[in-house]
Amino acid sequence: MERDNQTSSVSMFILLGLSSRPEDQKPLFILFLIMYLVTIIGNLLxxxxxxxxxxxxTPMYFFLSFLSFTDICFTTxxxxKMLENFLSEKRTISYARCLTQMYFLYAVGNTDSCLLAAMAFDRYVAICDPFHYVTTMSHRCCVLLLAFSCSFSHLHSLLHILLLNRLTFCDSxxxxxxxxxxxxxxxxxxxxxxxxELVIKTEGLVVLVTPFLFIAFSYILILITVLKIPSAAGKGKAFSTCSAHLTVVTLFYGSIFYVYLQPLSTYTVRDRVATIVYTVLTSMLNPFIYSLRNKDLKRGLRKLMSRRKF
Structure with a gap:
């Protein structure tokens, strides 16, 4: 192909993985297989x-169901490929598959980010403007927010893949x-x-930080509104509807900011561990975080389980 002759002599990459020691491979395989199965089963439930x-x-659960779907796609x-490499000595990945994996990593990851922002907006309207909640968070609005989240994220990912495809990989x-x-x-x-690097520091930074700032601003307004509620019970109920979402946001953005808001030259093995948090751990914990703190979801899960048993 013309691309192979002009831009790159590398057709395969070698993924070193989490550990190079042979004795670590099977325990890591078992650990991540269990985490993957728990992620799939939990989010499907x-x-x-x-x-x-x-x-x-309702709008909140509409976004939550799609967040669970993107979490399944994210880990899959x-x-x-990690599991395959734990049991393989070669640990290779083709150039095309590498770019494909990276494309969906950023496309699905940014969709997750946008969905978390949409969920924050839902909580803001529910708490700060409850009388207009039904009209503001209409089905049409939810679908438009979902469509924007998916399309915008895929365009962002495509931009970085096209720029990366122009580079030359000669030796290593x-x-x-x-x-x-x-x-x-x-x-x-x-x-x-x-x-x-310029695009990462400009467009990439905007795409990464904007949803987080939107979430932060939404919760500042929510906090101001909640503090005005006279009863302690009312405040507790308002905070309980947001606690699960805030926990997920902290896990997701905390690990992402640790990895991406630092110079390229400082990229080390600790970043691999942080990457596990937002690619594997957060997706696995999301079902537990949302179901354990949500009475309606727990009731729905019990109904689903009893129906399957019957």
Whole structure:
């Protein structure tokens, strides 16, 4: 192909993974297999519960069901290849598959980010403007927010993949990571990465930080409103509806900011551990975080389980 002759002599990459010691591979395989199965089962239960219970057909659960779906896609994009590499000596990934994995990593990850922002907006309207909640958070509005989240995230991901595809990879093909991520790949390039790094620091930073700032601003307004509620019971109820979402936001953005809001040259093994948090751990914990703190969801889960037993 013309691309192979002009831009890259590397057709395969080697993923070093989390550990190079042979004795660590099987325990890591078992650990991540269990985490992956728990993620799939937990998020599928959330989706089935919301879809089967008429009382859960509200905007909050509409976004939560799609958040569970994106979490399944997020982990499926990375964990199966990790599991394969734990049991393989080669640990290779083709150039095309590497870019494909990276594309869905950022497309689905940013969709997650936008959905968390949409859920924060839902909580803001429910608490700060309850009388207009039904009209503001109409089904049409929810669908438009979902469509924007998906389309915007995919366009953002496509931009970075197209820019990355212009680079040359001449000699080294060893990625010091367990997945194909943009920072380790930029380190391998033997051509100028100035444009890539500029886009990451401008467009990428805006895409990453804007949803977080929107969430933070929403919760500042929610906090101001809640503090005006005279009864302690009212304040507790308002805070309880937001606590699960805030926990997920903290886990998700805390690990992402740790990885991406630092210079490319400082990218180390600790970033691999932080990447596990937002690619695997958060997706696994989300069903537990939302179901344990939500009475309606717990009731729906019990109804779903009793129906399956019957």
């Amino acid at each position: 959330i989706i089935l519960t919301i879809c089967s219970d008429p009382q859960l057909q 994009n990375t964990v199966p 093909n060893v990625i010091r990571h367990f997945l194909c991520e943009i920072n380790p790949l930029l380190k391998l390039s033997c051509s100028s990465t100035f444009v890539n």
